[in-house]
Amino acid sequence: MTASLRPxxxxxxxxxxxxxxxxxxxxxxxxxYTVFMVYPLLDSMRLSMFAPRDGVRVFVGLENFVHxxxxxxxxxxFWNAVWNNLIFFGVHFVVQNPIGLLxxxxxxxxxxxxxxxxxxxxxxxxxxxVVIVGFIWQLILSPAWGLVETPLLGQSSxxxxxxxxxxxxxYIGIPMILFYAVLIxxxxxxxxxxxxxxxxxxxxxxxxxxxxxxxxxxxVSVITYVANMNAFDLIYTVKGALAGPDFATDIMGTLFYxxxxxxxxxxxxxxxxxxxxxMMFLLILAGVLFYFYGWQRRIERxxx
Amino acid sequence: MTAVDQRARITRRRPSSGPTLRRRASTLVPxxxxxxxxxxxxxxxVLIVMNSFKSRRSIFEEPFAFPTADTxxxxxxxxxxxxxxxxxxxxxxxxxxxxxxFLVLLLGSMAAFALAEYRFTGATLLALYMALGIMIPIRxxxxxxxxxxxxxxxxxxLTGLVLVYTAMGLPLAVFVLTTFFAQxxxxxxxxxxxxxxxxxxxxxxxxxxxxxxxxxxxxxxxxPIWNDLWFPLILTPSESVRTVTxxxxxxxxxxxxxxxxxxxxxxxxxxxxxxxxxxxxRQFIRGxxxxxxx
Numbered sequence: 001m002t003a004s005l006r007p008x009x010x011x012x013x014x015x016x017x018x019x020x021x022x023x024x025x026x027x028x029x030x031x032x033y034t035v036f037m038v039y040p041l042l043d044s045m046r047l048s049m050f051a052p053r054d055g056v057r058v059f060v061g062l063e064n065f066v067h068x069x070x071x072x073x074x075x076x077x078f079w080n081a082v083w084n085n086l087i088f089f090g091v092h093f094v095v096q097n098p099i100g101l102l103x104x105x106x107x108x109x110x111x112x113x114x115x116x117x118x119x120x121x122x123x124x125x126x127x128x129x130v131v132i133v134g135f136i137w138q139l140i141l142s143p144a145w146g147l148v149e150t151p152l153l154g155q156s157s158x159x160x161x162x163x164x165x166x167x168x169x170x171y172i173g174i175p176m177i178l179f180y181a182v183l184i185x186x187x188x189x190x191x192x193x194x195x196x197x198x199x200x201x202x203x204x205x206x207x208x209x210x211x212x213x214x215x216x217x218x219x220v221s222v223i224t225y226v227a228n229m230n231a232f233d234l235i236y237t238v239k240g241a242l243a244g245p246d247f248a249t250d251i252m253g254t255l256f257y258x259x260x261x262x263x264x265x266x267x268x269x270x271x272x273x274x275x276x277x278x279m280m281f282l283l284i285l286a287g288v289l290f291y292f293y294g295w296q297r298r299i300e301r302x303x304x
Numbered sequence: 305m306t307a308v309d310q311r312a313r314i315t316r317r318r319p320s321s322g323p324t325l326r327r328r329a330s331t332l333v334p335x336x337x338x339x340x341x342x343x344x345x346x347x348x349x350v351l352i353v354m355n356s357f358k359s360r361r362s363i364f365e366e367p368f369a370f371p372t373a374d375t376x377x378x379x380x381x382x383x384x385x386x387x388x389x390x391x392x393x394x395x396x397x398x399x400x401x402x403x404x405x406f407l408v409l410l411l412g413s414m415a416a417f418a419l420a421e422y423r424f425t426g427a428t429l430l431a432l433y434m435a436l437g438i439m440i441p442i443r444x445x446x447x448x449x450x451x452x453x454x455x456x457x458x459x460x461x462l463t464g465l466v467l468v469y470t471a472m473g474l475p476l477a478v479f480v481l482t483t484f485f486a487q488x489x490x491x492x493x494x495x496x497x498x499x500x501x502x503x504x505x506x507x508x509x510x511x512x513x514x515x516x517x518x519x520x521x522x523x524x525x526x527x528p529i530w531n532d533l534w535f536p537l538i539l540t541p542s543e544s545v546r547t548v549t550x551x552x553x554x555x556x557x558x559x560x561x562x563x564x565x566x567x568x569x570x571x572x573x574x575x576x577x578x579x580x581x582x583x584x585x586r587q588f589i590r591g592x593x594x595x596x597x598x
Contacts, residue, residue: 019422019424021418021502021503021504022418022422022424024414024504025414025415025417025418025507026414026415026418026419026430028411028414028415029411029412029414029415029434029474029478030415030430030434032407032411032467032470032471032474033434033437033471033474033475035452035467035471036449036452036467036468036470036471037437037442037445037471037472037474037475038436038437039448039452040442040445040446040447040448040449040451040452041440041442041444041445041448042448043445043447043448043451043452044444044445044446044447044448047447047448099341102337103337103338103341106334106337106338107338109334111331112334113335114335116585116586118338118342119585119589120581120582120585120589121342121345121346122338122341122342122345123581123585123588123589124345124346124349124578124581125345125346125349126527127527127577127578127581128349128531128574128577128578129530129531129533129548129549129552129573129577130531130533131531131533131549131552131553131556131573132552132570132573132574135552135556135566135570136348136349136352136570137348139352139563139566139567139570140348140351145363145364145367146364146367147367169344169345172345177589177592177593180593181592181593184593226439226441227441229441230441230443230444232443232533232534233532233533233534236533236537237533237553237556253443253534256446260446260447261538270447270450270451273446273447274447274448277443277444277445277446277447278444280444281440281444284439284440284441284444288439
């Protein structure tokens with residue numbers, strides 16, 4: 001009886017039939033996503049295999065990639081940017097996980113006065129624009145102001161490290177909040193049971209909570225890796241498109257920007273820009289695959 | 305109870321003062337660490353805001369002093385408003401952010417509802433197709449986006465920016481909201497259908513039930529759009545469609561040596577988001593954590 005009352009377009013539609021509402025629900029999102037994200041991405045990859053010859057774009061296969069990786073000047077720039085980008089990520093990985101974890105552990109303590117206030121304050125830098133963060137630190141670190149004597153952002157030996165730490169300062173709120181979410185999600189019974197078994201606070205953290213956080217460390221790291229690999233705003237704001245001194249802070253994002261739009265003597269090129277973007281895609285893909293096969297499969301997950 | 309008795313009690317308790325001290329330390333140490341890091345996180349911001357209200361001399365002579373009647377000076381803000389059209393930049397940023405977040409929530413929730421609610425050929429494939437965009441940064445398609453917008457005559461228009469940001473926000477929105485819609489009880493929807501509600505009405509009924517998901521996605525989507533420099537720099541460089549982030553960036557580059565003006569711009573560009581965040585921080589953090597647990 002109830003079955004016959006159900007309208008034709010019910011949840012379990014066995015016969016394929018035209019359902020207009022399905023299109024109304026899905027079409028706008030799929031269309032915008034396809035036209036403004038998927039198509040440009042594919043088009044960029046296509047363009048990376050073209051080059052302008054006498055004003056027309058012709059198919060050149062992998063020539064751009066060969067050029068990028070073998071040309072003396074270009075390949076130097078490219079590997080320099082890759083290497084700097086990996087250092088940029090390495091600093092994030094090494095600094096943000098322990099500090100984020102410590103702050104999250106303190107914030108998730110069962111009794112803590114002022115928890116909401118601390119949470120709000122610690123997350124503030126994450127809400128700022130990278131441009132603002134860049135300038136705030138540029139002013140504070142400027143020898144002209146005299147708070148810091150050494151020009152940390154001006155020396156090639158310290159500039160990249162300083163910029164990485166500025167970025168960590170801004171984004172540490174994200175690992176902190178994600179770890180915090182896991183920690184407050186651990187059921188009390190589990191902690192109570194370990195306490196009854198005689199574990200102290202330290203043991204509970206390392207033997208019970210930490211294994212539950214481990215998958216989140218992986219997720220945080222892969223998110224950070226992807227974000228770092230297409231970072232641009234901070235370096236551009238503080239060091240300009242040339243990412244000085246002497247390309248010491250040049251990362252993939254700034255290299256992409258210079259290649260695409262040109263800078264000073266270098267002429268911009270859409271097709272070489274697309275080539276650099278495709279290489280960035282491959283680097284990101286490599287990182288994500290490493291995460292899925294090298295990390296996620298090896299760690300144990302626990303169902304709570 | 306006599307005084308002697310009490311004294312005896314106190315002496316008896318003395319040996320246990322060790323653990324009390326330890327307990328005290330264990331409540332104090334977290335606060336010391338948290339306060340110290342809160343200073344690291346907020347100190348630089350306070351320093352900038354504070355100094356933006358000071359005269360040039362006192363900025364350099366006593367950077368850590370609060371502005372007093374003597375050192376109070378808002379010439380920086382005057383320079384900003386006479387030399388750049390920040391009210392316009394704010395309006396542009398506001399229009400772009402609000403429209404894009406609205407579209408992401410509306411279109412994202414519609415698609416997520418369909419994916420969670422109906423079975424159709426290729427549903428899994430479509431969900432996977434949408435989810436691909438979560439891990440691939442849209443910036444990699446910049447060359448293609450610029451060429452597309454040039455051919456659509458959408459360069460230097462807020463519409464172009466909104467469309468790009470909407471495409472950027474949709475993958476995560478669809479993915480997260482699908483899990484939220486899947487948890488809406490089926491009985492509820494079936495009851496509405498028996499009462500004669502059409503599918504659009506069922507969607508409208510389910511929408512309030514996924515409010516935590518919408519809040520989380522709203523937060524995740526809003527911040528990167530408001531704060532983005534890359535797409536405004538490439539897609540909308542002309543003054544009439546300039547956003548705050550790009551406006552601040554260009555202004556800062558031009559007025560590097562005018563410290564008053566630089567500090568004033570930083571304060572101005574920071575305050576709206578900061579105020580919004582502090583007012584809504586509870587919902588904000590809850591949105592982030594509820595999204596994260598998924």
